[in-house]
Amino acid sequence: MSRTVNSFVKIEGRMRWEAIWILSKRELLAFARNKTRIISSIAQALLFLFIFSGGFFSLDIVIDGQSINPTAFVATGIIAMAILFSGVFGGLGIIRDRMFGFMRELLVAPISRRTLMTGKTLGVALQSLVQCLIMLVISISMGFFGYDLNLIWRTLLLIPIALLFSMGVVGIGLTISTRLTDFQSFGLIQTFLIMPMFWLSGALFAFNNVPTFMQVLMMINPISYGVDIFRFVILGVSFFPFWLDLLVLVLFGAVLIVIGAKSFSKMEIS
Amino acid sequence: MTENIIEVQNLTKIYDEGDVLAVDNINLTLKKGEIFALLGPNGAGKTTTISMLATLLKPTEGTALVNSHNIEEDPDMVRKSIGVVFQEPSLDGDMKAWENLELHAILYGMSKKERRQKIKEVLKLVDLENKAEMYAKNYSGGMKRRLEIARGLIHNPQVLFLDEPTLGLDPQTRRKIWEKIKELNEGLNMTILITTHYMEEADVLADRICIMDHGKIIALDTSENLKHKLSGDIIEIALEEIKDFSTIQSLISELKKITGIKDVKFGAKSGGGMEDFDFKMPQGMKGVNPQMIQQKMQEIMTDPKKFVRAIKKFPMAKNFFSRAPLHARERIANLFKDNTELLEELPKNMKETILKIHSGEYKEEQKMEQPILTVSCENGSEQLPEIIQKTTTFDSIKIKSVEMHNPTLEDVFLFYTGREIREESSNRTENVKKHIQMRQLRR
Secondary structure, eight states: OHHHHTOSOOOOOOOOHHHHHHHHHHHHHHHHHOHHHHHHHHHHHHHHHHHHHHHTTTOOEEETTEEEOHHHHHHHHHHHHHHHHHHHHHHTHHHHHHHTTHHHHHHTSSSOHHHHHHHHHHHHHHHHHHHHHHHHHHHHHTTTTOSOTHHHHHHHHHHHHHHHHHHHHHHHHHHHHHHOOSGGGHHHHIIIIIHHHHHTTTSSSOGGGSOHHHHHHHHHOHHHHHHHHHHHHHHSOOSSOHHHHHHHHHHHHHHHHHHHHHHHHHOOOO | OOSEEEEEEEEEEEETTTTEEEEEEEEEEEETTOEEEEEOOTTSSHHHHHHHHTTSSOOSEEEEEETTEETTTOHHHHHHHEEEEOSSOOOOTTSBHHHHHHHHHHHTTOOHHHHHHHHHHHHHHTTOGGGTTSBGGGSOHHHHHHHHHHHHHTTOOSEEEEESTTTTOOHHHHHHHHHHHHHHHHHSOOEEEEEESOHHHHHHHOSEEEEEETTEEEEEEOHHHHHHHSOSEEEEEEEOOOSOHHHHHHHHHHHHHSTTEEEEEEEEOOOOOGGGOOOOOOTTOTTSOHHHHHHHHHHHTTOHHHHHHHHHHOTHHHHHHHHSOHHHHHHHHHHTSSOGGGGGGSOHHHHHHHHHHHHTHHHHHHHHHSEEEEEEESOHHHHHHHHHHHHHTSTTOOEEEEEEEOOOHHHHHHHHHSSOTTOOOTTHHHHHHHHHHHHHHHO
16 A cells, blocks of 8 residues: 555655746636636625624624624624635645646646645635635725724735635645545535534634633634634734734644645645 | 667556556667557556656556656656646646646746747647637647647657547547647657557557557557568458357368468457447537546446446436447446445346356357357458358358458457457456466565
């Protein structure tokens, strides 16, 4: 078995920036050209924004002694959710590449697998960022966060944070996709991985409003820290201290990128 | 610089999963500027060989030099020396045609200026310069193939690998691709390594043909020389249905007595390969990609569990089985050799047929229905009257048609392997297992 796993010839060597760029550009182009995907992702988010912010309107959300507007609270959660969804599904795009044979073309090119993976990761991360910014702009123009000039620098600050958050999320997608060969297990991943991570991230309800066992689960879930840091950047309040959010996200990103890279370089061409 | 562009030494590949000996200790050399064909049935090890030469797979034993670079030590340089067109399509349908080429050129480290010029050049070469702005998914099968060939040429490779370049294309498109391949070879003096299971393709294109089966090289020569070895003529006599097998046997022994007759073989009329299945798309399913179906079919045909699932899901498939040519049914039956318990899940008549095939009864039945005698002789026109005369002395045997031709590559293959190219041998897995055990002992 061990011989089979490593039975391809590896290309060692440097990362090639031009190759990375064209690979990320491919992801962005695919997103920009797929009108249904753009529309459905925005529509879904808007649906969530209106329904949940409406449904939670009467709730009192208090963080650090400050009372938070429920609409603003849910909106930040939904924006963070965009990173989770588009990141994981973007990473799963590798399955598509493998099924339609394009992966072969990439694997036979004189570039290292690290270059390939970096290009893919960067592309998906940028694509998630674009989606997240679209939603942020919609939310701001709807007045969910009030009208405040501070929102300009908050938006700018969100860019590097969102990219950092996507790293770990894309890593999840890459790791899973290198092990799957078809779309059959897609529903499984959605039900048992993405949905629990989403519901237990505190995107929709406040950390201090839930029973203790859920609090524990939420503290284990790395996505919670992503959602939390988004709130810190946009609303200025958070459940966890900023440094803890940042630390968890850096660790989460680093660990999953390493795992993703490992499984990527072990990936067999069927 | 050597004359040889590819040198293969003792190349061997064993897939550990399923203990498959895919390529068995092969040696060959490709000369600069020639078209070299690897010819063999599905599963002969052609694609595995090409994958190893393209540095996608690591050889279990042995090695190869491509353009003087070792495939294991210097894969980067090997990849730059070759252009590969895979058996399955490998274009990104969501990108425009020229974008596919651009991406390829960048991955191969070409500068912007070089890129622009070369993309124009190769598009022109395959007559797609007017279609460069189209999305690759909207291309027809033949156009996709041409675009892939163009892509393989962008980075000025020394050798072009074409893995089953005309698989699934209609005859007209196939001929067009052949013309392009010839053009490339003659115009650019490009060395081309091609794998195929179409006899005709190898015959038309290749300077030299290497016949592979079960991972081994069976014969390697020019098409002319291969056919020359089988001097004389081939006479095929199709017979009406026969009731009694023993009369055929006595006829064969009678025929063999005629002077100038080299061999007489008896078999059922063979059908086409898996690809030529009479598979008609149900109406109203126009959006379905036939290549996807083909891929799915191939998947189903390798895994008995998937096969059972498919039969359960699509009742249509049952008719499909009963209509399938004998060799395809045999192949399906072989799937269940090691998994007889799965047979219980199949419909009753299918299960019975498969059990019959397993016990060997079925083949004889088929032979009796559509019998055909293949006689190889030194001079057909001299021996034919005598053959016909001998045959007509048997009252129970009636001749349907007689056909005489010069030996074709198909006959060459029959001569070397004792079977037709598309037939799948039943005891293959056992042979392979023995072979692998022997190898492990030696180590």
